[in-house]
Structure formats: C-alpha cells, structure tokens
Amino acid sequence: MLRILGRANSFNVRKVLWVCDELNIPYRREDWGRGFRPTTDAEFLRINPIGLVPAAIDDGEVLRESNTIVRYLATKHGTDIIYPKDPLRRARVEQWMDWANYETSISLRGAFLGGMLNEPPWNNPWFVEQGRRQITKEVGQLEEHLCCVGPHVTGDDFTIGDIPTGLVVNRWFNLNFDKPEYPSVSRYYETLSTRPAFMRHVRNGLP
Ligand SMILES: N[C@@H](CCC(=O)N[C@@H](CS)C(=O)NCC(=O)O)C(=O)O
DSSP, X not given: OEEEESOTTOHHHHHHHHHHHHTTOOEEEEOBSTTSBOTTSHHHHHHOTTOOSOEEEETTEEEESHHHHHHHHHHHHOOTTTSOXXXXXXXXXXXXXXXXXTHHHHHHIIIIIXXXXXXXXXXXXXXHHHHHHHHHHHHHHHHHHHHHHOSBTTBSSOOTTHHHHHHHHHHHHHOOSOOOOOHHHXXXXXXXXXXXXXXXXXXXXXX
C-alpha cells in the first residue's frame, strides 16, 4: 500500500491526501514533521535526504515534492480529465501547480509564516508587509483569470491544477489582515467546497 510520510496539517502533505481521496487510492500515512518526529531524524533522511514532507513510498520507490507526487498518482490512477495527456491541456494544468509552488510560496512565507505564525526569520515586519502585498496581488491575478475561465482553473473540469491552487485559496481566506474582496475567488472556493476530499483535507479549519 502507498505510504505517505508527513503530518496531515502540512500544506504540502494535504495536496497528496486530497488527490488520494479524489482517486480512491488507499494509503497509510505516518506523522513526520513539525510537532511530530522531526524530518532531521536519520530514518527520515534516509528516505528523503531533502528533509521535507511529504515523501511517499509506492511499490518500494521513494517519491518527494508534493506536486510531483500528485502528478505521479494522477498519471498512475487518474483519468484524462483530472490530468490531461494532451500537451497543451496538460501545460494549462501544470502552470497553476507551478504558480502555487513557486510564486505564492514566497509571499506566503511573509504573510502566513511571518504575519500569522510569527515565525522567525519570516516575521520581520518589512518581510510580512511585502508578503501580504504580494499575495494580494497574486490572488488578484487568480481573480482576473477565474472571472473569465472558471469554475475551475482550467475551465469546466476539476483537474490536479486545482489542488495546489485550492490550498493557496484556503490559506488566503484564513490570512489575518485586511484583504480585498475577490468575488470570483470566493466562488471558486465554494465550488471546491462541494468536493468531500477538499472539505476533509483542506477546508477543515486549518489555514
Ligand atoms: N517543495 C516541497 C516543499 C515541502 C515543504 O516545505 N514541506 C514543509 C511542510 S509544508 C516541511 O517539511 N516543513 C518541515 C516540517 O514540517 O518539519 C514540496 O512541495 O513538497
């Protein structure tokens, strides 16, 4: 059975749990990471030398990087709808996964880790302010996109492009500063909320 290593409250682990539920993939999850067994343990580093969760072990093979694990599982167990094979449709899905993992992860360090969790070194006031400004701009870009494309990031169908994006949107609504209204993003959040796996792993009270 698929083994998932990582705490269930981690932003990146939740992507993997979400895709498993969407595709009815059975798994066994083990608590590793902040608040549990540390990822600096030799046992964990033997599995994932990068020292971050999630890691997954499938048929004896170790996988790391949340988006890569999501794509791997969707390729292995999914349909052409959730992860299209056509190169252009696939690129439309993946561009949102990359956007979430790169652009918004930088701004969320300031806005979330610094501004909400007060974690050093991200809690430097300048960095927090910069992160808040930047995530507001980025979610604003998603707003512009969704108002003509929705209800999902690539159009009619739910794809794995919605998984990292859905995590970002959930975190956005949990951020503790004065944020502008983004009606299309709010609609998108409600669309995703019709999915039991999203409610279970993402909109479950955790930011
Ligand atoms: N690029 C990696 C980032 C993974 C990452 O930053 N994981 C965080 C949790 S979301 C982590 O391992 N933090 C250390 C810890 O929990 O001990 C991915 O997408 O999988």
